[in-house]
Amino acid sequence: MIIYTVGRILQTLLVLLVISFIAFLLVATLGDPLGILLPPEASLAERQELILRLGLDQPMLGRFLHFLWGMLHGDFGLSYRTQQGVGAMIAARLPATIELAFVSLLVTLFVGVPLGIVCGVKPNSVVSRGVMLVSIAGITLPNFVVGVLLIAIFSVQLGWFPSFGRGHTVDLGGWTTGLLTVSGWQAIILPAITLAAFQVTFVIRMLRTQLLEVGQSEHIRFARARGLSERTVWFSYAMRNALLPTITMLALQLGNVIAFSVVTEGVFAWPGLGSLFLQSVQSADIPVIAIYLIFVGAVFMIINLFVELSYPLLDPRLRKGRA
Template sequence: MILHFVERVLQTILVLLVISFVAFMLISTLGDPLGVLLPPDATIAERNALIARLNLDQPLLQRFWSFVMGILQGDFGLSYRTQQDVGAMIAERLPATVELAFVSLLITIVLAIPAGILCGVKPKTLVSRAIMLVSIAGITLPNFVIGILLIAVFSVHLGWFPSFGRGTVVELGNWTTGLLTVSGWQAIILPAFTLASFQMTFVIRMLRTQLMEVGHSEHIRFARARGLSETRVWFVYAIRNALLPTVTMLGLQLGNIIAFSVVTESVFAWPGLGSLFLQSVQSADIPVIAIYLIFVGAVYMLINLAVELSYPLIDPRLKRRSA
């Protein structure tokens, strides 16, 4: 088990180094930082100081090493568009994206898991058929269409929720949150549900498929032959076997929520990392784009690592196999 943990951590570090190198080459080969960051009347001393600040006077591999060490120390470089520290820009937008991802995942867990269990345990009921019919819309309709429909119904027609912005936020040290105010919760409901709609569809359909498959397995038949109740058969034996792929899906979907919230944040004018990335693409702000790619890669790898390491906790048989 320990060797497996060490192996997975080393693989994660290696992949993050590869992602960092790709981002570094993106910064090094695209754009002219001196032409963008220096004013037209800049002196030679200012030019040399910026060259030293950006490590442009070093060999390529040494610059990459300085780039990696700078990231580890919190130095993410300068934005071409605003000439601000990229780390400060990321830190300013991060709370909004994290809260949106958290609420979206919470909606997915609360709604999709019970719906998936119902559809798997009783697939022929009218409610299960209705859930599966509605879930088709979650697959076929793009996020921006769902977002626009929600705005039209709940913001324009009913006036229940705001159509843009984050609402009133509260500062907790260096962190800002809207989850402590009523307007913050009102503002996050529609974008969070828009993001969750696609994830809920996958979780419902996967959990339903897994439960229906497990329900016909030998050990479930044996449990029924022993005279166990249907509730105990499904909720003690069947669901445990269906949880592993579901947990994997939830972990990957959390990464998707953070990485691909660009469209949803744009529709709702949500001040998160997705909207920052979109602005950076429109203005060719290469350093911000590169750091965003590293951040997304790190999120995916760390979530994937956490999911894999949680498998033995869900199913102890895996712990014995890896021993």
Template structure:
């Protein structure tokens, strides 16, 4: 187990270093930080001082080493657009994105998994066919269409949920949360449903396919021949055999929710990292874009590491295959 864990952590560190280098190249080769940080009437001396301050006169590898050192110390650079530290912008926006991702994942788990199991166990029932029809719609429609439709119904027509913003928040020191207020919960419902729609439909279809395949396997047929009750067969043998791919996909879906919340946050004016990323692209704010890419890469790698480390706990045979 220790060897397995060490190898996975080592692979994660290597990939994170590669992602950091790509982000550094983005910072180093796109845009002109001098024109963004200096005024139009800046003197030659001011320009030279800024070049020295940013280390632009150093070789590429030395600059990457400085970039990595500063990054590990929490110095993520300065935003071209706002002239504020990138770390400050990330910390301010992070709670909104994390809470939106958390609530979306809760919706995905408590809706997608039961519906997927039902469709896999009862693939020919009318309810199952209706769920699969819904899943086709959820996969086909883009997030922004779903979001606009929800706003039109629940905000415009029924006027029961807000169409933008995060609602009232409560400061807990380093963290501001909207999950402790009524308006915060009202504000998060529509964007969370929008963001989880594709994830729910994907999990439903994957679980249904997995269970239908497992249901035709030899050990399931043998269990039926022994007279094992159908409930035991499905919920003890079949579902257990689908846990590894389901956990893998849930982990990846969490990464997708965080990484691809840009459109949803923009539709609902949600003050998270996704909207910050979109604003940075529009303003060519390269430092923020680079740190966002590192953040997203780190999220995917950490989630993937956590998922892989959970495999031996679910199925000890994984260690014997390594």
């Protein structure tokens, strides 16, 4: 168990190192930091001094180690566009994205899981057929279409929710939250639903397939043959087996939600990381793009790590090293 844990952590670190290297190559080979950071009339001596200061005369490996060293000490480089520290820029945008991901995860859980169970337990009922039909829309409609449709209906026609922004936010020691104000909640509902639309249908289909499969298995038949109630059979005996793959997929999806909320944030002008990434791409702000890349990689890897470490808790077959 300890070996398993340590092994997973080492793997995670290795992948992060590789991602960092790719991001570093991006910074090191794209664009000309001297041309951007120095005024055009700068002298050769000034150029030379900056080259020395930025360490551009060092060999590639040395520069990479320097880059890593800086990141470990909270130095993520300077944005070409704003001349601000990249770390501070990302930190300022992070709360908006994380809150959006969190609320959309809640929507996914509270809508997707119950509907998935209904569709898996009673696949031929009217409700299940209806859900499956609607869920095709959730899978096939692109995010931005869902977002624009929701804006057209709930913002433009009905006027219930704002079509952009976060509403009023409260600063909690550096973390600006919109979840403590009414307008914040109003603002987050539409983007959260947009972001959740795909995840919900995904969870429904995943749970349904899993439950249908487990429901056919011999051990479920045997549980029925022992007279266990349908509630016990489904919720204790079948769900436990269906949960593992569903949690895996859900967690990977959470990574997606945090990482690639770009489109949804674009549609709703949500001031999160996705919008920052869009702005950086438009102005070729390589350092920000690179750090964003590393950040997304880290989020994915850490979520994966937690999922894998939680497997043995759910499935005794994975508890190695037990007598």
